[in-house]
Amino acid sequence: MLAALPYATAAWLFLVGVYGMATSRNLVHAVGCLSVTQSSTYVLLLAVGYRRGATAPVFSDVPTSVPVVDPVVQALALTDIVVGATVTALLLALVVQVDKRHGTVDPDELSELKG
DSSP states (O other), X not given: OXXXXXXXXXXXXXXXXXXXXXXOSSHHHHHHHHHHHXXXXXXXXXXXXXXXXXBOSOOSSSOTTSOBOOHHHHHHHHHHHHHHHHHHHHHHHHHHHHHHHHSOOOGGGOGGGOO
């Protein structure tokens, strides 16, 4: 049961973020909900890479027979964090430009963007 908790947490975060994006009436709120959805991937990566009793993958002071966590998962998690922060910053900059140009951050009021 305890082993499934991180996966359930990741699924819950994902669903909460997607629900927030689907029901959002503010572009800033939608970007925040996207960040919540992105955080579910961090939890999922950490759950995949976790090993009970394992140490950091640095072999300078421990023997090679000691179990270590997978460094690839750690690198993927760090890359995910950097990409998430970059996407969030870019989207918030776009929201600021939309607000300057159209005077609103409500997607329903952006009539010029309707096809």
